[in-house]
Amino acid sequence: MPPKFRVGIIGCGIAAQFFHAPAYRLLQDLIEVIAIADPNPENRNLVQAILPNLVKQYTSLETMFETEQVDMADIMLPHNLYADVIPRVAHYCRNILVEKPFARTLQDAQKILASTSGLNFSVVHNYIYGRRYKNALEVIASGKIGTPFMVRLENLNTGMASINPSLTTPWRNQSEGAGRGTFHDHGFHLVYLARALMGSEVIAVSASMGNYYKEGDALDTAVVTLFHENGGMSILLDGKLNNQEPEEVEEVLGTKGTLKINPVTDTMEKFKIDLQNLPRNEVLKNSPYASSTAACIMDFVNSVLTSKKLPVTADEAYRNLYITLAAYESYDQKRVVEIPKNLLI
Ligand SMILES: NC(=O)c1ccc[n+]([C@@H]2O[C@H](COP(=O)([O-])OP(=O)(O)OC[C@H]3O[C@@H](n4cnc5c(N)ncnc54)[C@H](O)[C@@H]3O)[C@@H](O)[C@H]2O)c1
Secondary structure, eight states: OOOOEEEEEEOOSHHIIIIIHHHHHHTTTTEEEEEEEOSOHHHHHHHHHHSSSOOEEESOHHHHHHHSOOSEEEEOOOGGGHHHHHHHHHTTOSEEEEOTTOOSSHHHHHHHHHHTTTSEEEEOOGGGGSHHHHHHHHHHHTTTTOSEEEEEEEEEEOOOOOSSGGGOOGGGGSHHHHSSBHHHHTHHHHHHHHHHHHTSOEEEEEEEEEOOSOSSSSBOEEEEEEEETTSOEEEEEEEEOSSSOOEEEEEEEESSOEEEOOOOOOOOHHHHHHHTTSTTHHHHHTOTTHHHHHHHHHHHHHHHHTTOOOSSOHHHHHHHHHHHHHHHHHHHHTSOEEOOSSOOO
């Protein structure tokens, strides 16, 4: 059996607990997390409790890289830290996977991408690996609904909390930590989903936003229209629901019919059994996202091992961020913002 691909996780918060650590359980035959770095010992211990093997724990990423032979860095941090941390990681590691949206501003994105040029750098677009979107893309490709002309993604959610809720930090609500707000954070997913479902690039963006919950200064609600090259439109609604189960209304309208995108709620059986002895397993096993994160990580690792084009290239991640941030420009300036066809990083 070939040696396992060795991963170092940087950041042991919500994304590591609910998405990446469970994903590495699914991938344990091929990939092994050997070390984790996070200054917060409680978060490190929560992630260790989910991982399938004992790992080395570090408070600093530099010490981790200087001590361990790591093939790949898997980074998930508050957004304001990426511009500092990713260039430091690039100094040590050739294969870098980073959580979305990977940068707070376009200037930070340019700095990050300059530091990772020539390396295998990719961003987690995990939703596209979700079964509901894979099924939808297959139906669209079959021609059943004709040519898509409208994508509707109303994707409201209740917000994220740590496995131990007392460890949840408020950076998401604050522009200093999160960037401008929900659309920059969660809406980033909706942008790449809309681009894929429409099968056509975005040429312009128009947006309205608000801060209704007043839990910080970040904009917590966004209504965004994307205009696509094929003449179609995407309507994106992103924000928070209080005291209610997530409400997702997602469909693609085509010239021959409409495709409703229904959540796939059944968690993989293997995954359910594997998680049953873990802390808060009832929460973890109901997370539909860990298996899509596993697919996303595996796709990245396969591309690295076979020297194939990365599933999400630096150009692709930058374009998605550019469109996402253009929504804020549209909101600020009350105008439709055009997206250049050729984006220079
Ligand atoms: N793809 C998804 O579906 C998804 C879901 C949740 C979060 N995310 C993304 O994951 C990222 C992290 O979000 P989160 O919710 O896990 O945040 P979080 O606040 O829960 O966790 C961040 C962790 O980073 C640690 N940290 C801070 N500085 C560090 C450093 N220098 N080195 C190592 N660790 C450090 C903190 O101690 C904390 O444990 C964000 O980019 C977020 O958008 C993605």
